[in-house]
Each structure stands twice: as C-alpha cells, then as structure tokens.
Amino acid sequence: MFEIIDMDLKGIISIPYLKIEANKLTVILGPSGCGKTSLLKLLNKLISPDSGDIYYCGKNLKDINSLELRKEVVMLSQNSPLFPESIKDNLKAALNYHMLPIPENFELREILKQVGINKDLDDKVLFLSGGEKSRVALARVLVLDPQVYLLDEPGASLDEKTEIFITEMLKDICQKKGKTMVMVTHSKEIARKYGDVIIDLKEYSRG
Amino acid sequence: MQELIKLNIIQLSLAYLFPLLLFVILKKRGLKREWELLLATFRMTVQLVLAGYILVYIFAKATLGLTLLSFFIMEIFAVLTVIRKFQKDQMPKGMKRTVAFAIFTGTFLSLIYFVFVVIGVQPWYEPRYLIPLAGMIVGNSMTGVALALRLLLDGMKKNRVVVEEILILGGSPKEAAKEVVNSAFEAAIMPTITSMMSAGIVILPGMMTGQILAGASPLVAISYQLAIMLAILGSVALSVIIMLSLGYRLYFNSEVQLKK
Numbered sequence: 001m002f003e004i005i006d007m008d009l010k011g012i013i014s015i016p017y018l019k020i021e022a023n024k025l026t027v028i029l030g031p032s033g034c035g036k037t038s039l040l041k042l043l044n045k046l047i048s049p050d051s052g053d054i055y056y057c058g059k060n061l062k063d064i065n066s067l068e069l070r071k072e073v074v075m076l077s078q079n080s081p082l083f084p085e086s087i088k089d090n091l092k093a094a095l096n097y098h099m100l101p102i103p104e105n106f107e108l109r110e111i112l113k114q115v116g117i118n119k120d121l122d123d124k125v126l127f128l129s130g131g132e133k134s135r136v137a138l139a140r141v142l143v144l145d146p147q148v149y150l151l152d153e154p155g156a157s158l159d160e161k162t163e164i165f166i167t168e169m170l171k172d173i174c175q176k177k178g179k180t181m182v183m184v185t186h187s188k189e190i191a192r193k194y195g196d197v198i199i200d201l202k203e204y205s206r207g
Numbered sequence: 208m209q210e211l212i213k214l215n216i217i218q219l220s221l222a223y224l225f226p227l228l229l230f231v232i233l234k235k236r237g238l239k240r241e242w243e244l245l246l247a248t249f250r251m252t253v254q255l256v257l258a259g260y261i262l263v264y265i266f267a268k269a270t271l272g273l274t275l276l277s278f279f280i281m282e283i284f285a286v287l288t289v290i291r292k293f294q295k296d297q298m299p300k301g302m303k304r305t306v307a308f309a310i311f312t313g314t315f316l317s318l319i320y321f322v323f324v325v326i327g328v329q330p331w332y333e334p335r336y337l338i339p340l341a342g343m344i345v346g347n348s349m350t351g352v353a354l355a356l357r358l359l360l361d362g363m364k365k366n367r368v369v370v371e372e373i374l375i376l377g378g379s380p381k382e383a384a385k386e387v388v389n390s391a392f393e394a395a396i397m398p399t400i401t402s403m404m405s406a407g408i409v410i411l412p413g414m415m416t417g418q419i420l421a422g423a424s425p426l427v428a429i430s431y432q433l434a435i436m437l438a439i440l441g442s443v444a445l446s447v448i449i450m451l452s453l454g455y456r457l458y459f460n461s462e463v464q465l466k467k
Contacts, residue, residue: 048462074375080375081368
C-alpha cells in the first residue's frame with residue numbers, strides 16, 4: 001500500500017526502505033519523539049519529506065493531489081480537537097469535507113455504539129469526558145469509511161479495558177472490510193496481540 | 208446664517224488644555240505614556256498645519272496629477288501604518304503585498320463609484336471633493352484592515368491545531384480557515400456598523416459637523432454624510448474581505464499543508 005524509499009525528514013526520521021502492506025494492521029512502536037506522528041503525517045501528506053519518495057498504491061505522493069489522497073487515507077490525530085457543537089455536527093462536518101451524503105440517524109448511532117458511546121447524537125461534545133471525546137473523534141473517522149486508517153494512539157486517553165475494546169473493534173474492521181490500518185501505540189502488549197506487522201521506529205529515528 | 212467663527216491663535220492654544228489635562232493624569236497615575244501623548248499632540252499639530260497649507264495649494268491648482276498624487280500618498284501611508292503595527296516574523300510571506308493590494312483595490316473601487324456614480328462631480332478629480340472623501344474612505348479602510356489582520360494573525364496562530372485538524376479530515380484550506388476568516392471579518396466591520404447605528408443620535412459624524420460649522424444646511428450635510436458612511440461601509444467591507452480572502456491562503460502551500 002505504502003512504500004517509503006530513501007526518505008529523510010531532517011532531524012526526525014530517516015528511512016532507507018519501508019513497506020506498509022495493504023489490508024493489514026501495522027503497528028508503529030517507538031519512544032516519545034522518535035517520529036511516529038511525523039510518519040503518519042507524511043503518509044497523509046500533511047508534511048513532505050526533505051528528500052526521498054513515498055509511494056501510495058504505486059504512485060508517488062508528489063503526484064497525488066493532497067485533497068484526493070486525504071479522501072482515501074484518513075488520519076486520526078492524537079488529542080484530535082472536536083468542533084464545539086453536537087456529536088452529530090462533528091460527524092456531519094467530516095462527511096461534508098469528504099462530500100459524502102449524511103447517513104440516517106440510526107446509522108450514525110450504530111457508529112457511536114461501535115466506539116462504545118451511549119450518548120444522544122444531539123449531545124454537545126463540551127460535556128463529554130476526555131475518553132468520550134477521543135472516541136467521538138474516532139467515530140468521526142469511522143463514519144468516513146476510508147480505505148486507509150492512520151491512527152495516532154487511538155487508545156491514549158482511554159482506560160485499559162476500553163483501549164482493548166477499541167483496538168479489537170479496529171482489528172475487526174481491518175479484517176472484515178479489508179481495510180489498511182497504521183496504528184501508533186505505546187503499548188507493546190497491544191502491538192504484539194493485535195498487530196499483523198510491528199515496526200519499531202526507533203531504528204529510523206534521528207531525534 | 209452666522210459666519211463661521213475663525214479661531215485665532217489664542218483660541219486654538221486654549222484647546223491644548225485637553226492634552227495637558229491628560230498629561231497630568233498620566234503623570235499622577237504613573238502611566239508611562241506621557242511622551243507618547245506629547246509626540247502624538249505634536250505630530251497631529253504639525254501634520255494638520257502642513258496638510259492645511261498643502262490643501263490650499265492643491266485646491267487652488269485643481270489638477271488631475273496633484274489630486275492623484277495626494278490620493279496615492281494617502282494610500283501609501285495607510286498601507287505603511289497597517290504594516291508597521293506588526294513585526295515582520297508575525298506575518299506570513301507575501302502579507303505586506305496582500306495588505307497593499309486590499310487597501311488600494313477596496314478604497315479605489317469605492318471612491319471611483321462614489322465620485323462617478325453617486326456625486327457625479329465635474330471634473331471627477333475636483334480636489335475639494337475627492338481629497339476629503341478619499342481621506343475618510345482610506346482612513347476607515349485602514350483601520351478595518353489593521354483590525355482584520357490582527358485577528359487573522361492571532362486566529363491562525365491560536366487555532367493552528369483546529370485548522371490542521373480540518374485539513375486532516377479532508378477539508379480544503381478555505382474550509383480550514385473559514386472560522387478564523389469569518390470572525391476577523393465580523394470584528395473588522397463591526398466598528399463601522401456601530402458608528403452607523405449611533406450616527407445622528409450619539410454623535411454627529413465629522414464630515415457633517417464640518418459642513419454645518421461651515422454654514423451648510425443640516426439637510427445637505429446629512430445627505431453627504433449618509434452617502435459617505437455607506438461608501439465607507441462598502442470600502443471597509445471590500446478592503447477587509449480582499450485582505451482576508453487572499454491573506455489566509457498565505458498560510459498554506461500548494462500541497463495543501465500548513466506552512467511552518
């Protein structure tokens with residue numbers, strides 16, 4: 001799905017060669033500041049490497065329109081900020097950016113259930129707990145149903161039980177729907193248990 | 208109607224009691240603004256006296272070249288005044304040009320419309336009309352653009368995470384900067400709208416006051432004041448929206464990424 005060749009991001013990471021396979025859950029491990037988030041941003045074309053190439057489905061990212069790429073490759077950033085409106089408004093905003101039709105309420109509720117949120121769609125996100133907010137942010141990515149998920153520590157602000165529940169749900173989507181997922185985590189246990197491929201970014205880090 | 212009372216030098220000097228009063232207050236309160244006040248009073252005096260003599264000359268000559276030159280000098284000063292309020296590293300590359308283009312285009316189009324269509328003065332460059340009108344239009348647009356620029360710079364800095372999040376979610380730069388641009392636009396046109404709300408009740412606007420003092424009928428003064436306030440509204444709105452519409456783009460590169 002992704003191929004990284006002789007890529008260098010000054011002072012952060014330098015990758016001679018790395019392949020991220022399609023339809024698999026690839027887990028990125030590594031200490032803080034080793035460039036995990038930067039790698040996801042590079043794959044999402046939010047930043048560009050100083051040198052080298054990244055290929056997506058055989059095509060150089062340089063030749064792919066960023067907005068088109070982000071319709072297929074969707075990133076969940078760490079501490080993803082929500083818009084200070086309702087849960088539904090947040091889901092609708094993401095769908096609008098992707099120019100996708102707004103599903104029926106029961107479908108949206110189904111997605112909330114998937115991330116373990118039992119709230120009304122019209123509830124304001126300001127009143128949600130930190131863990132609930134991070135799951136609404138995840139629901140905002142799930143509702144887009146992209147081909148590739150770039151997930152920056154989706155379980156960071158969750159308790160262990162909820163983190164496992166969320167990771168199992170993601171793994172399930174990956175397997176059943178044939179999606180590609182690249183997930184950053186600090187937990188070696190989660191990586192071992194759910195990752196199809198584990199990449200330790202420490203060896204590429206220049207930080 | 209009574210002739211306009213001409214102020215002699217003693218009468219005018221008595222008006223300087225007001226800055227003197229403020230000087231004493233600042234001194235007593237230990238606010239270190241005394242020199243700023245003195246400089247402002249001095250600059251205002253020199254600038255207005257010079258402007259008076261220059262205007263006498265320009266009105267007497269009434270040539271196209273001199274009128275246009277005055278207009279361009281006003282524009283240059285307005286642009287420099289806005290730009291000088293900000294440090295170089297606060298602004299993205301290209302912002303100075305954007306501010307200049309926005310102020311020039313917004314004020315020029317409004318002034319041309321006002322002079323040719325609304326008043327229809329002959330010749331169109333008659334300095335007695337064009338220069339004071341340009342002064343009001345350029346001055347107000349300058350204030351509006353400065354305020355909008357401050358809010359754009361602050362908004363893009365404070366909301367960087369949210370702006371980037373919208374890009375992450377697949378939004379375009381226009382969508383990502385929409386909130387910042389809208390609130391900057393709203394705040395920049397509010398002073399003009401507020402002054403329209405209070406015109407004639409709380410304050411008699413400057414141009415109208417001047418005309419009434421000069422002996423014009425309040426009804427004539429009002430018709431001019433109405434027209435100029437609408438022109439100011441148009442010019443401020445146009446200059447601000449041009450600056451914001453071009454300005455937010457400077458934060459993004461061609462790869463739809465936020466610049467560092």
